[in-house]
Amino acid sequence: MGSQVAPALGRDVEGAAPSVIIKTEDLWKTYDMGAIQVNALCGVSFQIERGEYVAIMGPSGSGKSTLMNLIGCLDTPTRGEYWLNGRRVSELTDDELAYIRNKEIGFVFQTFNLLSRATALHNVELPLIYNGTPAAERRARAEEALRTVELGDRMEHKPNELSGGQRQRVAIARALVNRPSIILADEPTGNLDTATGDEIMALFDRLNASGNTIVLVTHEHDIAARARRIIHIRDGKVARDEKTGR
Amino acid sequence: MTAREAFWIAIEALRAHKLRSFLTLLGVVIATTTLIVVMSVINGMNLYIATHIANLGANVFILDQFNWATSDEEWLKERRRNKPIKLEDYSFLKENLRGYKNIGATAWFRNSFAVRYEGRAMYDVQIRGETPSMIDMEQEQVGTGRYFSQAEYEHSAPVCFIGRDLVDEFFPNVDPLGKVIEVDGLPFRIVGVAQKIGKTLGQSQDDFAQIPLTTLQKFYSARPRLQVHVQAGNAGQMLELEDQVRALMRARHHISYQQTDDFGINASQTIMGLWERLTGSLFAITIGILAVFMVVGGIVIMNIMLASVTERTHEIGIRKSLGARRRDILMQFVIESGVMAGAGGVIGVALALIIAKLVDMVFTASVPLNAVLAGLMLSTGVGLFFGIYPANRASKLDPIEALRTEA
Ligand SMILES: Nc1ncnc2c1ncn2[C@@H]1O[C@H](COP(=O)(O)OP(=O)(O)O)[C@@H](O)[C@H]1O
Ligand SMILES: [Mg+2]
Numbered sequence: 122m123g124s125q126v127a128p129a130l131g132r133d134v135e136g137a138a139p140s141v142i143i144k145t146e147d148l149w150k151t152y153d154m155g156a157i158q159v160n161a162l163c164g165v166s167f168q169i170e171r172g173e174y175v176a177i178m179g180p181s182g183s184g185k186s187t188l189m190n191l192i193g194c195l196d197t198p199t200r201g202e203y204w205l206n207g208r209r210v211s212e213l214t215d216d217e218l219a220y221i222r223n224k225e226i227g228f229v230f231q232t233f234n235l236l237s238r239a240t241a242l243h244n245v246e247l248p249l250i251y252n253g254t255p256a257a258e259r260r261a262r263a264e265e266a267l268r269t270v271e272l273g274d275r276m277e278h279k280p281n282e283l284s285g286g287q288r289q290r291v292a293i294a295r296a297l298v299n300r301p302s303i304i305l306a307d308e309p310t311g312n313l314d315t316a317t318g319d320e321i322m323a324l325f326d327r328l329n330a331s332g333n334t335i336v337l338v339t340h341e342h343d344i345a346a347r348a349r350r351i352i353h354i355r356d357g358k359v360a361r362d363e364k365t366g367r
Numbered sequence: 368m369t370a371r372e373a374f375w376i377a378i379e380a381l382r383a384h385k386l387r388s389f390l391t392l393l394g395v396v397i398a399t400t401t402l403i404v405v406m407s408v409i410n411g412m413n414l415y416i417a418t419h420i421a422n423l424g425a426n427v428f429i430l431d432q433f434n435w436a437t438s439d440e441e442w443l444k445e446r447r448r449n450k451p452i453k454l455e456d457y458s459f460l461k462e463n464l465r466g467y468k469n470i471g472a473t474a475w476f477r478n479s480f481a482v483r484y485e486g487r488a489m490y491d492v493q494i495r496g497e498t499p500s501m502i503d504m505e506q507e508q509v510g511t512g513r514y515f516s517q518a519e520y521e522h523s524a525p526v527c528f529i530g531r532d533l534v535d536e537f538f539p540n541v542d543p544l545g546k547v548i549e550v551d552g553l554p555f556r557i558v559g560v561a562q563k564i565g566k567t568l569g570q571s572q573d574d575f576a577q578i579p580l581t582t583l584q585k586f587y588s589a590r591p592r593l594q595v596h597v598q599a600g601n602a603g604q605m606l607e608l609e610d611q612v613r614a615l616m617r618a619r620h621h622i623s624y625q626q627t628d629d630f631g632i633n634a635s636q637t638i639m640g641l642w643e644r645l646t647g648s649l650f651a652i653t654i655g656i657l658a659v660f661m662v663v664g665g666i667v668i669m670n671i672m673l674a675s676v677t678e679r680t681h682e683i684g685i686r687k688s689l690g691a692r693r694r695d696i697l698m699q700f701v702i703e704s705g706v707m708a709g710a711g712g713v714i715g716v717a718l719a720l721i722i723a724k725l726v727d728m729v730f731t732a733s734v735p736l737n738a739v740l741a742g743l744m745l746s747t748g749v750g751l752f753f754g755i756y757p758a759n760r761a762s763k764l765d766p767i768e769a770l771r772t773e774a
């Protein structure tokens with residue numbers, strides 16, 4: 122199975138400027154728990170432009186992860202629309218969604234989600250495997266990504282031979298390796314101590330400075346303050362949308 | 368994702384669960400081993416038949432009391448009514464048959480016999496009485512010395528022509544020619560030793576002593592039962608000669624037009640025909656057993672793969688979150704299943720090679736290459752096939768649901 126077919130690019134969305142990379146409109150997500158229905162998201166609408174550095178803040182259970190999973194095309198909304206790079210995500214096929222997850226979005230999870238049996242290098246190579254990058258190029262690019270996160274000397278280590286901060290850096294290298302247009306990070310420092318968390322955040326700062334669009338979820342003020350814009354979420358709704366002045 | 372990557376993922380997964388994988392594979396291993404061992408035994412026997420029966424001498428057919436290749440009920444009938452072939456029949460044929468290259472007669476007197484030399488004894492030696500012409504129609508070849516002569520035959524001389532086993536037993540360091548051995552109490556002078564033939568179907572073919580048929584008559588059995596061997600000049604003359612023999616024998620035995628023969632004419636084709644029918648059914652049974660084992664093995668593999676999919680749901684979630692498509696996950700698990708079963712096939716082949724070697728020591732077996740290939744292809748195929756269902760399940764997992772599962 123060779124390379125994937127790219128979904129048609131550049132279909133313009135009504136009212137959205139070309140620089141808008143993420144646009145959500147009245148997103149709802151309802152979890153059906155049988156007896157009760159949990160509304161994790163209740164009509165979330167916002168736009169994010171190319172190159173922005175956005176923090177999504179809110180207390181635990183406010184719906185941040187739910188929102189991130191929708192933006193990352195890992196989940197589908199109960200209601201509402203979502204445009205990514207000008208394409209209406211609800212219209213995309215399974216393969217097109219896989220392509221987006223592979224090429225356009227780099228997702229960083231709170232719990233790293235690394236393959237425990239694979240080396241750092243192999244973990245970083247994974248996204249490249251799924252778009253048919255030849256082995257030699259794959260290896261070179263994975264090594265480069267690991268060097269970007271300053272793990273050039275830990276490539277053959279397995280996750281359990283790495284510290285938490287190092288694991289998260291492997292995950293970030295993996296998110297970067299396909300040069301996605303957006304990097305999504307759901308509480309990337311949530312499982313790390315403060316010092317390590319600062320290192321990771323410095324990495325995100327650098328990535329944004331070099332042109333990456335970054336959306337990260339956090340419930341810590343210090344972390345959110347590093348972004349240039351904070352979207353506050355409360356009870357599944359956008360409570361406030363502010364510029365930090367950075 | 369390429370098949371090669373899926374292959375390495377599969378190898379990795381198998382290494383992580385060696386014992387479980389092996390237990391899973393028992394069915395496939397047994398099936399593969401059975402297939403190859405049975406095919407090896409059949410093949411070994413084929414080789415035996417080809418070298419020892421089919422070539423019982425070029426263009427030779429045998430007149431015997433019975434047909435060798437026949438159904439059980441036919442044989443019961445023949446047993447009641449067929450008459451033994453006697454010396455008179457042989458002389459009669461020798462007189463009246465036209466156009467043959469060679470004719471001879473042989474008689475097994477008794478199957479096991481004590482042969483002695485200087486206080487040592489060998490039992491289970493085949494004693495055969497033969498006409499001098501038989502040396503040209505059987506597989507034995509003169510090694511040293513000679514076969515007994517026409518003169519010795521006519522004078523019922525106490526001479527013998529022996530197989531290598533007797534030499535090894537009695538004359539390990541001495542020239543046996545001219546020595547006198549005792550066969551059932553009577554002295555026989557050795558005139559020749561046969562070339563070594565070897566074992567077939569686990570039986571030594573070198574434990575014989577051949578004496579002139581007339582000598583056998585004189586000392587042991589006045590009216591021995593014979594087999595008459597007739598050799599044609601070429602294959603084209605065989606049928607014509609068989610017809611002559613049949614007509615002559617029917618006339619001698621006064622068999623009317625409607626009655627069937629009361630003797631058997633056996634050519635190597637008859638034996639081959641019987642053999643082919645036999646191996647045909649043996650093979651059919653094997654295929655049946657094989658199918659059962661393969662299906663059972665396949666179902667076990669399917670269950671293990673289903674368990675593996677459940678166990679690795681989180682991994683599948685990770686892969687999907689990184690852009691794995693359905694078909695990538697499908698291929699990963701189908702190939703894993705195929706590789707696992709293929710590994711079972713390899714183990715099966717290894718076992719079969721060992722077993723075939725052991726069988727060959729006591730009986731006969733020769734591993735044909737295509738049995739090995741068939742075994743490997745079949746086992747891998749079973750794995751691929753029974754991997755489809757679990758792999759399809761894995762491929763349909765929802766990425767976020769899969770990710771939420773605990774690793
Ligand atoms: N898979 C799920 N099934 C049922 N309820 C869920 C599920 N995921 C999240 N929720 C609920 O949705 C709400 C939002 O959760 P989440 O998006 O994880 O919040 P956050 O990431 O802000 O802590 C919570 O009330 C949570 O209990
Ligand atoms: Mg969360």
